[in-house]
Amino acid sequence: MELADIIIKFVLIVIIFAISLVVAMYSTYAERKVAAFFQDRIGPNRAGPWGILQPLADGGKMFLKEEIIPTNASAFLFIAGPSLAILTACIGSAVIPWGQHLTIGSHVIDLQVTDINVGVLYIFGVVSLGVYGVMIGGWASNNKYSLLGAIRAASQNISYEISMGLSIIALLMLTGTLSLREIAEQQHGFWSHGWFTWNVFRQPLGFLIFIVCAFAETNRTPFDLPECETELVGGYHTEYSSMKLGFYLFAEYINMFISSAVMATLYFGGYNFPFMHHLGLTENWVTILGVIALFAKIIFFIFFFMWVRWTIPRFRYDQLMDLGWKILIPLAIANIVLTGVIGTIFK
Amino acid sequence: MNTFYFIAFLSIFFSILVISAKNPVHSILYLVLTFFTFTIQYILLNAQFLAIVNFIVYMGAILVLFLYTLMLMNLNKDSEPFKSNIVKIAAVLGGGCLFVVLFACFRQVGIAEPVVLKDPGLGLVKNLGKVLFNEFLLPFEISSLLLLSAMVGAVLLATKDPKTV
């Protein structure tokens, strides 16, 4: 690898990192604003025009608040919890293809940090690791509510990982590859050979299962039982204050961003958009428009997360487990069988 | 090679911490780190699929379940059960036997040639899949049957007997 390539990769990593943090920051603002609109209110509008400086104000508040570590908590793990949560949230972005490639001079820049050939599984692994942050934090707080929140998070994540994995398997049977870039390439354009190229039109049921599981994995309403206020005070972050709490909340929004990106890439064509090669634009412009298209899809999914949050009430814990084990898993297995049968018929 | 020795040292270091940690939860967390070093070893061997599966299955699922049960059992009071003398003697005997075996092994050990894979891409998911579903199809399917029977057994154990309840 040349030095120039290393520098380009480094810059790319920094940019992606910065973008995911900024998106997460503004998701907190968007969440409040969207919630307000859904409830016929205005939402935060004091910090800056339309309140767009609100995330900065929130961040400043978080940093300046008093740092509390409970006396009986195990201090190292108490700090390790939120750090791990935000770490696992951030590293997920490494394998997502953000666009095709830019050609600058003689350099061809892939808009993806790394294209490992087990990309889907990598995402899956990172997601499954995410529960450690919650569990360690909840256990280290030495508080019954936190512990219960942590246990709920663990069992919920493990249960929904299974159906998530099964729904991806059906998708992988179609794509035949685990690399996210290849999956995105296969969904090129919008229409070819008499059918839509985007996977959502080939795997509607799989997508439905995947999105439900994504809600559960990111601990969003209607599955936000680990931090269920009415039952568990604050759930696993009851004892947290200051930026450590901020990290937990931030990790949730980054997770939302990453899972939106994954959903857009796996099922909604990633950076592809209709008529991308009939517009008569140069390669670089197509790439840039593709990045914009991907971000539009991601923002739609983030909006959808919020939309659902302000529409559907929380599940009860036994209903959550019933849904996961008795409905989604059999459905996902049926989806695999169906995909196999249809795949062999149309081959 | 240096990376290998460093990671191998870390694996052994963390696994010693696993058995010496007083607090069971800490011990599980060290186990997580140990498995993480294994994952790095697999990546060094260019076995990406195995690495990621180790990551998902062991770190992401099995150890989470371990942690889950330990948290529910509430073992943090350092309530170690009393060990009788017979147990202690048995432990000494067992440890001695292990030592003898290890000693016998190490005497036979010579410096082996480093294994060179004929196909460095063997661990990649495509090749692995081809090997598993062609050459080793029968053992693969049999092991899947084994897992299925274990699953059925677990379900059977978990369901209540309608007569007794």
Next chain:
Amino acid sequence: MESLSNKKKLIESKPLNFWERAYLPAILSGLSITMKHFFRKPVTISYPEEKREFSENFRGMHSLKRDENGKERCTACGLCALSCPAEAITMIAAERQKGEEHLYREEKYAAVYEINMLRCIFCGLCEEACPKEAIYLDGDIVPADYLRKDFIYGKDKLVEAPLNQ
């Protein structure tokens, strides 16, 4: 038993049909309802800039009135203090001196007139008790403050501004 009011309704709880159990149509209709609200005009009134109109019988901060010549109406009779159920009003009366006729309408006036806004319950009994029509609760909302002593409003805050300045 016979229902006396005939208002009793029997609620049938039918088992859910397939689409109701699938839960998805319900979610979709819920999402469409919230989306309708998304585009609705917000009902918020952004308070310090915009104010909601008070109703006609709103009772806000007190004001001590002047008559048409700009003289203070209050004669310090103490009926308001007597009628006050919260005992929020105190006053010290003084004789009008020569040369102060343009300031006070009656021969006696309130040299000090204080209302403790933390005690006041804005019942309006002082207004009703006043024989001289000197006090009215026609002001704005009493503003917040940091110290308790700052809520004791004297004549400087209560008396109406002079007529023509």
